[in-house]
Amino acid sequence: MWLLDKAPEPGILGARLPSREQVFLFFMYQHHVFKKTVHDSVSATSEKLKAIWGKAKLTTKTDANIRNDVKNLFEEYQALKKDRNRITDGAELKWKTWKGDLEDLFDISSADVLERRDILDEDKSFLIS
Numbered sequence: 001m002w003l004l005d006k007a008p009e010p011g012i013l014g015a016r017l018p019s020r021e022q023v024f025l026f027f028m029y030q031h032h033v034f035k036k037t038v039h040d041s042v043s044a045t046s047e048k049l050k051a052i053w054g055k056a057k058l059t060t061k062t063d064a065n066i067r068n069d070v071k072n073l074f075e076e077y078q079a080l081k082k083d084r085n086r087i088t089d090g091a092e093l094k095w096k097t098w099k100g101d102l103e104d105l106f107d108i109s110s111a112d113v114l115e116r117r118d119i120l121d122e123d124k125s126f127l128i129s
Contacts, residue, residue: 008032012048017056021102023049024073031074042070049108059110066108073106
C-alpha cells in the first residue's frame with residue numbers, strides 16, 4: 001500500500017486500544033480485500049472499534065461520529081495519494097506528518113469520559129498518556 005509499506009490487516013490485534021494505523025489497515029482490508037464500498041468498510045471498522053472500546057469499559061462517541069472519524073482518516077490518505085507524484089518539501093512534510101500521526105491512539109472516547117465517576121482512574125490515566 002502506498003506510503004505505508006504494509007499490507008491491510010484482517011483484524012485489530014493487541015492488548016491496547018487501537019492506533020490510527022491499525023484502524024486504517026483494518027479499513028483498507030475491508031475496502032480492498034473484501035471489495036466493500038467505502039460506506040460499508042467504514043461501518044465494519046466502526047463496529048470493530050466499538051467492540052474493542054466496549055471491552056475496555058470506556059464510553060465512546062456516537063456511531064455517526066465514529067464513522068465520520070474513520071472516513072476522515074481514509075479521506076486524508078486519499079488526499080495525500082493524489083499528490084504522490086509531487087516532489088516538494090511541503091508534500092513530503094505532509095506525508096511524514098500523516099505517517100507520524102498513525103502511531104497515535106485512534107481516540108473515540110466520549111468528551112466527558114475524564115469527568116465520569118464510573119470510569120476507573122487507571123483507565124483515565126491510560127487515555128491521558
